[in-house]
Amino acid sequence: MPEGRCDANGADLDAVIRDMTVLKDDLARLMTQMKSDTVETIGGEARRLYRSLAADGERSVAAIAQHVEQRPIASLLIAFAVGFVGGRILAK
Numbered sequence: 001m002p003e004g005r006c007d008a009n010g011a012d013l014d015a016v017i018r019d020m021t022v023l024k025d026d027l028a029r030l031m032t033q034m035k036s037d038t039v040e041t042i043g044g045e046a047r048r049l050y051r052s053l054a055a056d057g058e059r060s061v062a063a064i065a066q067h068v069e070q071r072p073i074a075s076l077l078i079a080f081a082v083g084f085v086g087g088r089i090l091a092k
Contacts, residue, residue, distance in 0.1 A: 068075040
């Protein structure tokens with residue numbers, strides 16, 4: 001095999017190795033960026049969900065409070081019945 005041809009193949013191999021190294025670095029940066037974007041997206045969705053659940057909880061508490069104010073005896077009887085049934089279920 002001629003000497004010039006071996007050098008060309010060696011240079012080609014070096015170029016491929018350099019390209020693979022650059023590709024590996026680019027892929028690592030891309031994965032880091034994707035991970036960062038995913039964490040931000042999940043964090044934003046978690047905050048939105050928390051706010052939504054908190055607002056729903058506040059509305060439920062307000063509705064229950066209003067019901068108790070309007071019908072205190074019925075509310076007391078319902079609470080007693082739920083407690084009694086719950087106690088019976090947990091006792092088993």
